Amino acid sequence: MNLVIEHLSKTYPNGTKALSDVNLRIEPGMFGLLGPNGAGKSSLMRTISTLQEADQGSIRLGDLDVLANPDRVRQVLGYLPQEFGVYPKVTAAELLDHFAVLKGISNKSERKQVVDGLLQQTNLYNVRNKNLGGYSGGMKQRFGIAQALLGNPRLIIVDEPTAGLDPTERNRFHNLLSEIGEDRIVILSTHIVSDVSDLCRQFAIINKGQVLYTGDPLLAIEEIRGQIWRRTIGKHELDSYQQQFAVISSRLFAGQTIIHVHSLAQPGNGFESVDPTLEDVYFARIHAAEQVATPQVVNG
Template sequence: MKLSIKNLSKTYSNGVQALKNVSLEIETGMFGLLGPNGAGKSSLMRTIATLQDADEGSITFDGINVLQQKEEVRKILGYLPQEFGVYPKVSAVDLLDHLAVLKGITNKSERKEVVAALLHKTNLYDVRKKHLSGYSGGMKQRFGIAQALLANPKLIIVDEPTAGLDPAERNRFHNLLSELGENTVVILSTHIVDDVKELCTDMAIINKGEVLLKGNPLEAIDSISGKVWRKRVEKSEIYEYKSNYNVISDRMIAGKPEIHVYADSLPGEGFEAVEATLEDVYFSQIFGLKQKLEQEAASETL
């Protein structure tokens, strides 16, 4: 199975261009779509999920024209959006049963088995009769995955699934997603770099509606190995360093800023080489696009 996205573009009525000529080939397994908030990730997910139309381009999956055969897509799609609503006064088992009917599982005994199996799979069976209003954030996310798995989908889309979860719930969710990716195309859209590093064998970085990089996370890290340098600086010096170096990130370490600089060789006194991470890959790509946009804006004013 393969999801093929070619030259996809989308501009909203307010003039915001959410997607700019996006092309991706996504095979069976876990695929990470990484980018900051507002990068275009949700717009792409919503388009694949048939919730909005594209202006240009095409999407095909397992012989289905996604943009034209929407009902066929919905039969084999499992979708967990970034924000989803539940009926607070309904139990998990009753709501999942109702959603199973809507998914076409009309045989009562079959539906009972499917619902029970999914509640076990998501570790919610023991609290199946509890009202959803009493569920924690992580439990609601696991319920979201349970409803997304109704009718054995071939394509699963999860949009920012671990945002706001505590470490224990995040680990449970990771284990569940890893299991799903063994025989299904699973697209994980997130701004959390560690989620992609820990779960995905293939990924893309997207920002401002453009695909900046696509490939294996480990290979992406190897591509910048030996080119990331760090230095502890004073808060008052950060602006100067950002003006003179390719500072891709800065963070507070024990109350003092530490900067990471991308450079082919030692950038200056006091810098030391640091082992590259996927976070460095991510920030180097985002920083590169920022530079490109600034250069384009400057040339337009000349």
């Protein structure tokens, strides 16, 4: 069962164009939706999950028309939104049991079996009787995945799930996502490039409501091999280099600035070729799109 999105557009009442002619074909497995904050990721996730309507376009999950049949979609959907609230004075077992009732699991013994199984899967069983207010951020995110898995959904959407997690919890969460993404569609919406490179076999880059690229992360990296160049410069030189070269990223190291430039040929003395990463792919695509949107003005 594939998720097929065609010509999807959404403009909010304040005039913000959140989605512009989005086209995606997503197969079972982990799919990364990568973009900066405000790129349209959450708008797309909310539309797929039937929380808002589109202005035009279509979404199909197998034979199911998502936009025309929201109730049927919700029966096969698991969703972990970016902002996931919990009742702080309720235990994980109690709240997950409540969610299971809402999901239609009415038989008490069956419900207990499902709840216990999900708490085991998310490594929360030993703290199932602890109030959720005492959970760490990572534990709350794992509880969010547990509720998203209720009803054995065929489509799972997780929106910015690792933001704010420490490295240990992030690694644990990655392992959990990898496990559940083996036999169903899992869409991982994030601005963290390493989340996608670690987990996803397919991904898309989105910015300002437009899909800039879709494909395999490894192939995307190969496409720009030999085109990424690095140089260490003084912090005060950054503006000058940005005017002369396609500087796609910069970072500080030991008080100096390391820049990455995207160029088909050697940019000049002092630059060295480096092996590209998915981060370079991401920044290069964002930079190229912004250059098209705001072309340089030449005087004279």
